[in-house]
Amino acid sequence: MKKFLLSMCVGLGLLLGASAAMAQATDAAPAVAPMMAPEAPAAVAPVVDAVAMAVAAAPAAEAAAAEAPAAEPTPHKGDVAWMLVATLLVVMMVIPGLALFYGGLVRSKNMLSVLMQVTVVFSLVIVLWTLYGYSLAFGGEGLIIANLDKAFLMGITMDSVSNTFTEGVVIPELIFVAFQATFAGITCAIIVGAFAERIKFSAVLIFTTIWFTFSYIPVAHMVWGSGGLLIGMGKMDFAGGTVVHLSAAVAALVGAYMIGKRIGYGKEAMAPHSLPLTLVGAALLWVGWFGFNAGSALEANSNATLAFLNTLIATAAAVLAWCLGEVLLKGKASMLGAASGAVAGLVAITPACGYVGPQGAIVIGLAGGFLCLWGVNGLKKMLGADDTLDVFGLHGVGGIVGGLLTGVFVSPLLGGGGDADFSIVSQVSVQALSMLVAAVWAGVVAFIAFKVADMLVGLRVTEDEEREGLDISSHGESAYNR
Secondary structure, eight states: OHHHHHHHHHHHHHHHHHHHHHHHHHHHGGGTGGGTTTHHHHHHHHHHHHHHHHHHHHHHHHHHHHHSOOOOOOOOHHHHHHHHHHHHHHHHIIIIIIHHHHHHHSOGGGHHHHHHHHHHHHHHHHHHIIIIIHHHHHSSOOSSOOOSTTGGGTTOOTTOEEEOSSTTOEEEHHHHHHHHHHHHHHHHHHHGGGGTTTBOHHHHHHHHHHHIIIIIHHHHHHHHSTTOHHHHHTOOOSSOIIIIIIHHHHHHHHHHHHHOOOTTTTTSOOOOSOHHHHHHHHHHHHHHHHHHHHGGGOSSSHHHHHHHHHHHHHHHHHHHHHHHHHHHHHSSOOHHHHHHHHHHHHHHHTTTTTTSOHHHHHHHHHHHHHHHHHIIIIIHHHHTOOOTTOHIIIIIHHHHHHHHHHHHHTSGGGTOOOOTTOOHHHHHHHHHHHHHHHHHHHHHHHHHHHHHHHHHTOSBOOHHHHHHOHHHHHHSOOSOOO
16 A cells, blocks of 8 residues: 555656646747747848839839930040140140241241231131131031031030040030131141242231131031031041141142242242241141041040051151152252151041051051152142142142042051941042042132132232231231341
8 A cells, every 4th residue: 555655656746747847848938939930020021022022113113214314424524634635736736836837948037927827817717616617517417518506606505515436425515616626727827838928918817718618617517517428428537638638738729829929939049947947846746736636536535546646657657758758869868858757747647547557557657758758849840839838749648648548548458447348449439539529629719719819908919028028018027136
């Protein structure tokens, strides 16, 4: 009995112990499980909700993006800075570059007259460009000219932009106006070199106004403007081989014929009075020409660097070619020849600088140097005109050589940037036809402009005034006081 009661007590004790253990386990479990199970949904649910909301909102976001207008492109500060510098460099090309290059080549009694003509012609054209030139050249579409919607620069503000050659890249329209103004100014200033030392100052200004209005503006629009006739034909002129140099050269040649030869031409010595000044002018032209050519890319990009390099090496090649040609013809190379060779190379590479490779630029420079040397010697005698400072020999021949060779060396087979199906024959034909149109246009307008100036004030100073020199007779001052 005692054993039974003892067993019962032990069994009850084990049962109570097991119950207590189970009770402790049951009480402890809620202290762990709620830390995981209830919080897991709380941690996952926001993620699931966010994904669901994003998926649901995607169509609405796409619809809103489609309806929202695209952001307007804004000018990049680097492009703006480069175009400001390029424009400044072109101004330096004219004053003092072209002025000193021309001034050193004339006789000392006409030094100031040439400086005056270059300076005032450039200034006159800048003002005319602002009044109506820019609007007619770049103010809209048209085969020959644009329109007068932007006359007096109406509607152009600091927020106005002009497109470049890269889609979505723009520059301020104000700097485009200024850059193109310098091109117009230097074109008209180049012309005065053909009839220096004998033309009336008033006649120069009348001619410039007429020729700028009815020749430069239409040719610039036809080659560069929206809807222009020549650009529509496929004309390639990166920085003005036709618009600037060939057009100016043809007008200059017409003027040399119409005004006549200087008194004593071919009989009296008419040597340049200061070749050091001529070299200084040529050097300033070379430096400024980097703005002229590389700036025509309208951006600070790889195309500008290509134009920059081509301008450097083509000009150097032309200097060497001219000097070599002089050695072969005369036995000696001259400093005047080296300076002229630099200008010849600059002119020749201008239409091609942004299209051809460096190898093509070297060939264009060499060709420009040799052929422009012939232009100021053999061709000048054949034409029989007193082109005082060889405007046609340098700018005309150089513009033709560069324009035609552009059509050759743009070919990708020769290192150029043309398409794979580029045709040299086809492009050279377009180049030749376009240059013929521009040359005829410039020549006809020049003839009319000189005729009008002749009827209004007369073209030429008197014989006594010419012998005295235009510095004193036209401007009442002298370049050098003894």
